[in-house]
Amino acid sequence: MSTVFHDPELQDIAQRLQDNDGEVRRIAILDLADLAGDEHAALLVAALRDPVPTVREEAARALEAFESSDSVAGLVALLTDEDAGVREAAAHSLSELKLPESAALLLPHAGHADAFVRASVLRALRELKAPESIVPALAALHDAHASVRREAVAVAGYLKHPEALPALTALAIGDPDAEVRRAAAGALGFAGSGSVDGVLSALLSGLNDDAWQVREEAATTLGKLQRQEAGPPLVAALQDHYWQVRLRAARALGRLRHRDALPALVETLAHPAANLRKEAALALGEIRDAAALPALEHALQDPDPEVRKSARLAVEQIRSA
Structure with missing residues (x-):
């Protein structure tokens, strides 16, 4: 009826x-x-x-x-x-899904025989950030299917669970799937500046990965960890074939305030990609070295308004310092 x-x-x-x-x-x-x-x-x-x-x-x-x-x-x-x-x-x-109580309905299916189900359930659990999700996520980090491993990496990264660090480090270095390596490199950002050297080594290795997306993510995470040992490799990454990697390297160097990056960043102010010139200007402002002022003052005439704005902010930062 x-x-x-x-x-x-x-x-x-x-x-x-x-x-x-x-x-x-x-x-x-x-x-x-x-x-x-x-x-x-x-x-x-x-x-x-x-x-x-x-x-x-x-x-x-x-x-x-x-x-x-x-x-x-x-x-x-x-x-x-x-x-x-x-x-x-x-x-x-x-x-x-947004309600934490929905996690209880999903968890029994995290070990389903079908890989699509496992991946979909893990993706849903990621957003809910339920602490108990770490158990199936840790197991799924070793799943035979790359799609499941990618979702497990995301869950572990969202939960920031220290127990996941060894597996994430191993995936960032050696997983056969580039997207898994990229996701793992990003997830390692929760390790913090006092993280174990294995995390740092994995990310530095990621700067030389065959996939530019992994190199880009590794550069981003190195900036978050703010380990000064990453400075020279990030300077080298400013010469990467992909401007996206160069952009993340410039941003990371700014966060590190790595003074030895100044010549390479000044050179980057002349790159054809406006987004990269903007990021280089911002990084120079973070480093606050007066030696960058002539190049930044020249960038005040850049044809791109966002680059000019970033150069102006950088000049103000340096002069106020």
Whole structure:
């Protein structure tokens, strides 16, 4: 027996959701998603079991805006749906969960036999930052599937769990998947300036990784750790073939206030990429060496307004120091 709603518009949608035509039901889901209020969430949850994949997909996507034990359970069930679009929509909506209590509904599935389910559950757990998520995440750091390892790295990084550091260090150096290495290099940022030398060695090794994305992430994390030993390798990274790596290296050198970087940063003020010139100016301002003033004053005439603004700020920093 159908539920009767007092709202005429909602009642109309509920009736269309019973239509024999799957396309009519799909459109009804779209209309339902446009309505504000939690009273109709049960209709979306029920639609997760619709026989037509496109209806299930729209319902899964619409549940991104709602969160309850029923919706979470329904979305988790769709992670093994026969239709790829349905599975992806369910995984996305789960990644938008915000209530900490939802973690309890996800954790039992973190060790699922299907790699897509494991990865999707870990991605959802990352946002919830539930302390108990570290147990499956530590195990998943050694998963055979790169997609699962990437999500496990993110969970461990969000939770900033010291026990994960050895595994993250190993992944940053030797994982066969470049995206896993990049994610691990980024996650090592929680180690802090007093971190073990193994972390520093892994990040310095990352500056020479074959993948520029890993080199970029390693440079960023080295700036966060603020270990002065990273200065010379970061100066060398200012000559990287990719300007994105140079940009992160310049930013890191500014955070380190590494004075020996001054000549290379001044040279970078002439690089064709405006974003890189801007970052070099900001780094020189952080270093606060008066020897950089002539180059920065010249940069005040740069054709890019953001570079001029950064150069002006840098000049003010140096002069005030």
